[in-house]
Amino acid sequence: MKNYIQTGDNLTLPAPYDVDSGDGALVGSIFGVAAGDAATGEDVDLVTRGVFELPKTSALAISVGDKLYWDNTAKLVNKTSTDNTLIGVAVSAAVNPSATVNVRLNGSF
Secondary structure (H helix, E strand, C coil), X not given: CCCCCCCCCEEEXXXXXXXXXXXXXXXXXXXXXXXXXXXXXXXXXXXXXXXXXXEXXXXXXXXXXXEEEEECCCCEEECCCCCCEEEEEECCCECCCCCEEEEEEECCC
8 A cells, every 4th residue: 555654553753741761651642652761852752552551640449441541740540531631441450559550552542
């Protein structure tokens, strides 16, 4: 197909803020996990598909299959859709309190 560009599983985009490898990052409505370190405005490879352990709101209990959202202010996974961006679903349970949850990124925007 002559108009095919790439799979889109990894996208090289300007970092919206300083990120370290493994950090979640939101560029507009595109969410991904940084494959390397980058300062604000530098190109960073964001992985948009797969399962990642991401930081979450500690006092939040999460069940397998819950829709998960990115709180771009706190840089944490949350279950609240208000002012947050849908990033995927939980593939592990997480109790209150706990620091992380395994998230299958939805790869769509």
